[in-house]
Amino acid sequence: MKPQILAIAAAVTLAASANVSFAGDAAAGKAKAATCNACHGANGISAAPIYPNLAGQKEAYLVKQLKAFKDGTRKDPVMNPMAMPLTDDDIANLAAHFSGLK
Numbered sequence: 001m002k003p004q005i006l007a008i009a010a011a012v013t014l015a016a017s018a019n020v021s022f023a024g025d026a027a028a029g030k031a032k033a034a035t036c037n038a039c040h041g042a043n044g045i046s047a048a049p050i051y052p053n054l055a056g057q058k059e060a061y062l063v064k065q066l067k068a069f070k071d072g073t074r075k076d077p078v079m080n081p082m083a084m085p086l087t088d089d090d091i092a093n094l095a096a097h098f099s100g101l102k
């Protein structure tokens, strides 16, 4: 293989593996979202003014907020215990699910 082709192949591989840690599985997120829907709404649009809409929110932002709730950087008496049991995969999947809703 020519060096240029090797370089391209390496770049593609890097880009693909970088995606793995970020791209969530929206279907798995949807299944996991059953508990979230009580407050944030089945379509990610909440029915109460104190619960934020999550539908269509940026995926990276949702990941960041859920991690912040989980590690206590962002404090909220309701959301801290919600985020605590979530794994990194759960968070990625939930973010993919809610960001994909209209």
Ligand code: HEC
Binding pocket: 032, 033, 035, 036, 037, 038, 039, 040, 050, 051, 052, 054, 062, 065, 066, 075, 076, 078, 079, 082, 083, 094
């Ligand atoms: C009992 C109600 C309730 C449940 C259940 C709940 N949340 Fe929340 N959520 C809230 C409230 C209240 C806030 C606003 C917190 C604040 O004011 O900082 C919030 C905020 C958030 C935010 C930040 C939104 C923003 O715009 O910054 C995210 C993301 C979120 N919740 C995701 C989830 C996920 C995912 C689940 C399920 C695992 C979940 N929530 C379950 C009540 C709930």
